[in-house]
Amino acid sequence: SLQMKTAFELVAEFRDAQGKGASRRLRHANKVPAILYGGHREPRALSLDHTRLLLLLDNERFYSTIINLKVGELNQAAILKDVQRHPAKNAIVHIDLQRVLDDEKIRITIPLHFKGEAGSPGVKKGGIVSHLRNEVEITCLPKDLPEFVEVDLSAVDLNQMLYLADLKVPEGVEIPELTHGRNSPIVSIHHARASEEPEAVAGAEPAAGAAAAARPSGRRRPAAAGRPRVPAPRRAAAGLRPSPRGRRGSGCP
Numbered sequence: 001s002l003q004m005k006t007a008f009e010l011v012a013e014f015r016d017a018q019g020k021g022a023s024r025r026l027r028h029a030n031k032v033p034a035i036l037y038g039g040h041r042e043p044r045a046l047s048l049d050h051t052r053l054l055l056l057l058d059n060e061r062f063y064s065t066i067i068n069l070k071v072g073e074l075n076q077a078a079i080l081k082d083v084q085r086h087p088a089k090n091a092i093v094h095i096d097l098q099r100v101l102d103d104e105k106i107r108i109t110i111p112l113h114f115k116g117e118a119g120s121p122g123v124k125k126g127g128i129v130s131h132l133r134n135e136v137e138i139t140c141l142p143k144d145l146p147e148f149v150e151v152d153l154s155a156v157d158l159n160q161m162l163y164l165a166d167l168k169v170p171e172g173v174e175i176p177e178l179t180h181g182r183n184s185p186i187v188s189i190h191h192a193r194a195s196e197e198p199e200a201v202a203g204a205e206p207a208a209g210a211a212a213a214a215r216p217s218g219r220r221r222p223a224a225a226g227r228p229r230v231p232a233p234r235r236a237a238a239g240l241r242p243s244p245r246g247r248r249g250s251g252c253p
Contacts, residue, residue: 006077007065007147008056012036012046014071032092036069036078039099046071046097053092057083064110066100066142077101077142079108100142107176109137110146112167112186116154122189127158133186136167137176144172151187161188 012034015026026033030050037043046069056062062080069076082096100106117129136149149167156162163183164175177184 006068008059008062009068009070010048010056010078011052012048012069012071015045015047027091027093032095034095034097036076036097036099039101039104041099048095050092053095054090057092060111061147064108064145065147066145067097069097079106102142105139105141106145107137107139108145109135111135111148112151113148114151114153114187116152120153120156120189122153122156122158122160125158126192127189128192129153130188130190131186132188133184136164136186138169138173139176140173144170146170146173153187153189156187156189158189158191161185 015033026047027050031047032050032053034046034048035043036046065079067078067080069078077100078097079100080095081098084093084095085091086093098106112131112134114129114131117123120127120129123129138146138149140146146169149169151162151167153162163185164178165183167175167186169175
């Protein structure tokens with residue numbers, strides 16, 4: 001059913017041949033192997049145009065909206081569940097798509113959009129904004145799916161954080177992490193301590209240099225060339241004993 005709102009159309013073809021060899025042949029033909037599952041139906045193997053898919057994946061909304069998957073004359077609402085990328089080049093190896101039904105909740109990750117940073121009390125006092133999360137996983141019916149969740153920082157002061165529980169999500173939308181008792185931080189405003197650290201380090205250098213200069217010299221004789229000095233514990237471990245002269249002069253019992 002496509003009564004729900006869809007933002008993108010993705011044209012696909014059914015494929016029967018599967019396995020590594022078949023997938024390799026698809027990629028050589030500028031196609032991407034894909035799987036469509038869910039919706040109380042059997043999984044179906046698909047192939048997609050690689051160039052078109054790359055363009056769609058450049059759009060942030062493609063990951064968090066319902067897609068109209070078109071296979072011949074058939075239309076199927078779906079969401080993107082997984083993308084496998086090539087580790088060394090700009091290529092898609094495989095994607096997973098999940099069927100969407102009007103009356104069943106979907107679980108999907110959507111982006112967080114931050115606003116009000118410049119006008120926040122914390123930034124006005126010289127604070128630095130740290131984004132600890134840039135997206136959040138939600139569950140909802142397809143008709144209630146938002147494109148993003150807005151995070152308002154306009155009232156956040158210095159040394160304050162916002163958590164998942166502070167997010168204002170639309171009616172019908174839930175955050176599974178909160179349901180399971182995990183209220184993770186998402187953003188903070190804190191002092192710019194990094195700029196103070198170099199001064200402290202620079203101030204410590206003369207002291208270190210003075211300590212080196214004040215250390216008495218000549219306490220340890222350098223090892224003879226070609227014969228590195230072996231510390232006492234290592235001499236004992238190696239079975240080397242001090243000379244009798246050294247034992248008599250040591251004053252040890």
